[in-house]
Amino acid sequence: MLQVESFVLGPVMTNCYLLYDKKGGRGLVVDPGSGSGEVVERIRELDLEIEAILLTHAHFDHIGGLEEVREAVGAPVYLHEKETDWLTDPDQNGSSLFPGVETVRCRPAEKVLKGGEQLKFLGQTIEVTHTPGHSPGSVSYRLDQAVFSGDVLFAGSIGRTDLPGGDYETLMRSIHDYMMELSEETTVYSGHGPVTTIGREQDSNPFVTGMIG
Template sequence: MEVKKYTLGQLGTNGYLLMNDEDLVIIDPAGEPNRLIKEIESINIKPKAILLTHAHFDHIGALDALRDEYGVPVYLHANEHEWLENPALNGSKYFPVKEVICQPTDHTLNAGPMSIGDMHFTIIETPGHSPGGVAFVFNEERLIISGDSLFHRGIGRTDLPLGDYDTLIHTIKEQLFHLPDDYVVYPGHGPATTIGDEKKLNPFV
C-alpha cells in the first residue's frame, strides 16, 4: 500500500491518499479540492470512500467537493455527526476563514476492524482533541493515520469546543503508545514520526 501526503489549506493540514492496485481511500480532505482531484485523476483509481479522523474545519474543507466529484460515502465517528453542518462545533466560526458547512456523513466509524475493498485496518477511538477523534491503524503495513491526537514531538490542541487535555494524554498513553514502536505515525499536521520516537522524545507525554 502507498501513502501520499498533501499539506492543504490555510492551516497546513495533512490530507492523505492511501492506495493499492485496486483501491483508493481519501483521509481528511482538508482543502484545495482541485489539487486533490488532479492528483486522483493522475493515479487513475476511483476513490471508494472518504474517512475522517475528526470533523474540525481544517480537515473537511474539500469534503463536499470530493464527495460530489466521485460519489463516494463519508465515514465519521458518531460523536461528531453534527459537526459537519455546524461552524460553531467544527471550529470555523472562531477562525478568520469562511464558515465551513458540509453535508451530513453517510456512515459511522466504530472502534474495531474495518475493510474497504482489499484495505484492512483497525479503528481506534482517540478522544481529547475532539470527542469523536479516531485513528486508522494498518497493522500489515505497520502505520497509523493519527489525526490531531499525536504529532511529531507534539499533541493536538485541546482549547477548541469539547477538547480535553487529560483525555488526550490518556488516549495517547493507553491507546497509541500500546502500538509497536516501529509503527510509522502520519499525523494531521507536520512530519511523520514513529510510536517509539514519541515515547522517548515527545515532551508532552
C-alpha cells in the same frame, strides 16, 4: 503494496492523505482539507476508484475540501458519532470561530462510527479506535504498521485541547492507553507536521516522556 501520498492543505497546513493500491486501482482519502483540488487531480491522474473518505475528526481544517472530493469521487464519508452534527454546523466545526476562515458546511456522513470497527478497504483491514481529547469524536485508523492519528499525536507534540470539546486529560489517556501501546515501528501519519514513528515519540516527545505535562 499500498502507497501513501500527503497533501498539505488550507490555512493551517493540514495533512490530507491519499492511500492507494496502484495495481488494483483503488484508494482512500483521509481528511480532505480546503483546497483539495490537487487531491482530486491526483486521483484522476492515477485513475483511482475511491472506496471511502475517512475523517479523523470534523474540525474545519480537516473537512474544508470534503464536498469537493466527495462530489468528484462519489465515495461514502466515515465519521465518529460524536461529531456527526459538526459537518453541518460551522460553530461546532470551528469555521465560524476564526476570522478570515471560510465557513464550512457539509452534508452529513453516510457512515457513522462508534470506535472498534474493522473496515475492509483496499484488501486490508483498517481498525478504528476512538481517541478523544483533541475533540470528542477523534478516531485513529490503523492498518499494518501505520496509524492515521489526526490531531491526537504529532512529531514532538500533541493536539491542542483548548477548542470546544477538547480535554487534556482525556487526550493524554488516548495517547498513553492506545498510541503508546502500538509497536515502536508503527508509522504515525498526523494531521499536521511530518511523519513520525511511535518509537521516536516514546523516546523524545516531551508530552509522552513527562518533560511537559
